[in-house]
Amino acid sequence: MSKKLLIDLLKLRNLEDLKIEGIFRDEKSTAAFKTIRELATFQFTCRKCEIAPCVNACPAEALEKGEDGIVKRAVNLCIRCKSCIVICPFGTLMDNLFEVKTSDYRFFDLNDDSELKKFADAFPADMVSLVDMEEKREENIYKLNDKILIKEKTWS
Numbered sequence: 001m002s003k004k005l006l007i008d009l010l011k012l013r014n015l016e017d018l019k020i021e022g023i024f025r026d027e028k029s030t031a032a033f034k035t036i037r038e039l040a041t042f043q044f045t046c047r048k049c050e051i052a053p054c055v056n057a058c059p060a061e062a063l064e065k066g067e068d069g070i071v072k073r074a075v076n077l078c079i080r081c082k083s084c085i086v087i088c089p090f091g092t093l094m095d096n097l098f099e100v101k102t103s104d105y106r107f108f109d110l111n112d113d114s115e116l117k118k119f120a121d122a123f124p125a126d127m128v129s130l131v132d133m134e135e136k137r138e139e140n141i142y143k144l145n146d147k148i149l150i151k152e153k154t155w156s
């Protein structure tokens with residue numbers, strides 16, 4: 001069994017001045033520019049409001065709620081105005097979630113197992129670690145994909 005990254009989103013969320021991002025690079029897709037933080041936040045932290053204030057507040061029609069209730073951001077449409085961040089009544093979206101990533105950011109392509117390890121090494125071990133385990137919902141650990149587990153207190 002190959003190792004997975006376990007990311008404690010509760011702790012990561014509170015890290016100030018975070019300049020490290022994990023992505024799944026795919027030259028053919030703009031989704032490559034979505035960070036693991038963004039994917040995990042919309043999937044696990046977001047309360048999936050029935051009438052989503054974030055979607056309605058977006059002046060660029062960049063947010064859409066899928067049939068699964070998960071909000072997705074069209075990277076090519078988003079103008080990074082932060083309206084969605086401000087209006088979310090639950091403070092779901094981190095302030096710097098969609099900001100332009102400047103050259104002082106470090107990106108790790110998590111398709112690559114060596115980068116997976118480097119990404120883990122860039123954080124304190126209680127925040128991001130490599131583990132041999134599967135999803136454990138009873139411990140608030142959820143599968144984001146085959147390589148990433150997210151620890152988060154979900155609303156439902």
Ligand code: SF4
Nearest residue numbers: 046047049052054088
């Ligand atoms: S307003 Fe906040 S909690 Fe509601 S759908 Fe949007 S991001 Fe999720």
Ligand code: SF4
Nearest residue numbers: 058078079081082084
């Ligand atoms: S930051 Fe992007 S997704 Fe959010 S409201 Fe502004 S344009 Fe829409």
